[in-house]
Amino acid sequence: MATIATHIPNSGRTAETAATTLLSPTANEKAMESTTTIQVHLPAKRTLSRSAKFHAGLALLAQQTLSIFKPSKRRAAHGDSSSNGPTPGQRFFNLPVELQLQILNLISLHDLLNIRKTNRQFRHLTVVHENYLVNSYIRTCVPTFIVRLFPPSKKTPTLQYVIELAAKQRIATNLSYQLAEQVSKEMIGRRQRKNMDAELKARTLRRLRRGMTPLVFVLFHFFETYQAAKLQRFGRAALHPLCSLSADEGLKLQSNILAQYPDSMLLAIYQMYHLLLHLLFRRFTPPSWPVFGTLGRWNAFRPCNQAFAKVLVFGGMKEVARLYCTQGYSRRRHAFEKYVRKIDAERNRRFSLDSKPTDPAMARLAQIDVDDLGNLWTPAAEQLLLQREIVQSLEEVGCCGRFVSLLLATADEDDEEEEDDVDDSDDSDDDDGMGSEDDEYW
Numbered sequence: 001m002a003t004i005a006t007h008i009p010n011s012g013r014t015a016e017t018a019a020t021t022l023l024s025p026t027a028n029e030k031a032m033e034s035t036t037t038i039q040v041h042l043p044a045k046r047t048l049s050r051s052a053k054f055h056a057g058l059a060l061l062a063q064q065t066l067s068i069f070k071p072s073k074r075r076a077a078h079g080d081s082s083s084n085g086p087t088p089g090q091r092f093f094n095l096p097v098e099l100q101l102q103i104l105n106l107i108s109l110h111d112l113l114n115i116r117k118t119n120r121q122f123r124h125l126t127v128v129h130e131n132y133l134v135n136s137y138i139r140t141c142v143p144t145f146i147v148r149l150f151p152p153s154k155k156t157p158t159l160q161y162v163i164e165l166a167a168k169q170r171i172a173t174n175l176s177y178q179l180a181e182q183v184s185k186e187m188i189g190r191r192q193r194k195n196m197d198a199e200l201k202a203r204t205l206r207r208l209r210r211g212m213t214p215l216v217f218v219l220f221h222f223f224e225t226y227q228a229a230k231l232q233r234f235g236r237a238a239l240h241p242l243c244s245l246s247a248d249e250g251l252k253l254q255s256n257i258l259a260q261y262p263d264s265m266l267l268a269i270y271q272m273y274h275l276l277l278h279l280l281f282r283r284f285t286p287p288s289w290p291v292f293g294t295l296g297r298w299n300a301f302r303p304c305n306q307a308f309a310k311v312l313v314f315g316g317m318k319e320v321a322r323l324y325c326t327q328g329y330s331r332r333r334h335a336f337e338k339y340v341r342k343i344d345a346e347r348n349r350r351f352s353l354d355s356k357p358t359d360p361a362m363a364r365l366a367q368i369d370v371d372d373l374g375n376l377w378t379p380a381a382e383q384l385l386l387q388r389e390i391v392q393s394l395e396e397v398g399c400c401g402r403f404v405s406l407l408l409a410t411a412d413e414d415d416e417e418e419e420d421d422v423d424d425s426d427d428s429d430d431d432d433g434m435g436s437e438d439d440e441y442w
Contacts, residue, residue: 105136149221172216175321180208211407215272223316230368254380270381271403305373307340
């Protein structure tokens, strides 16, 4: 035990007698329970001086301060986990490795990435068994159709591959949510939306988002693959400042990409592309307020079709989502014009051999040509729809309003759960290998 002694001349008594006269009995009992003995010698006078009272109070303050850092008897009596017994982390690592991996399979990808940063043990566990965790996540959460569209670059998928898939899925989900909100505002009708309650509005947005997200994900794949195919065709070092494809070559290249999609989704993807273009045009159309053009310093016309084609070919759905989700028409239009000017400046720079590229990624993309918006996606998709006899004529495709009606008619998970509760039916045998995985992933 530690002993703290403060010597004062002509001392004959300790601080315990002075503390008894100064403090209450309760405080005195608490001070006596401590195992630390603090002795302060005071003058041998019956009447305590100011200095003695000060030293006595200081001694008790030090005694109470030391007792804070010691485990109390009450906590020890109740068996506190911080002082006795293993911690939750120790209990986890005392389990067999098989049980540890099964527990990690139950958490989401976001939690798995965060748990890697906890300590060295968790990081070592996830690094050693990365192959098992990634394959289990792909098998249970990612649809096989998405894995066929975006196959891993290596034979064994890594965690980085799953992270890239999740980033693309997040972009598609955010863009689908913004598209669903614009559809509910412009295409459903103001009077009908006013009569809808909050629950019905939420269900409408949820159905639109869940129906659009897989289709936007496929469009993400199309423009990304089309851009990579053009770069591979021209190579990193082009012979001419700008290399261009003929209309027939571009049509053939797009048809090869569209051939990867199943017949059941091709018509819906075609309709989703035209709905996206329609909403994108509306998003960048100036408001009808007469004073807005003066304040925002924009003209009364939306950007030209060639500008939208540049964004789709060079930026893909990632750039479309960034520009579309920008709030405020002035900021959105400014970001759009800035990106188009950046593309034009890099394409013009290729004609002058002396200047150096400011952005290497953009300089590589600047060597490919930009298709006309009318020759992008639509001719190849229409030709494939007729060849596969998905539709007998293009008049059967329908307009954007009909496509939105089909999306709203699709039941979501909440409706299916309510029907199961009412009917008390077990349809677990009706699993085709796609529906449950798609719902869980999206």
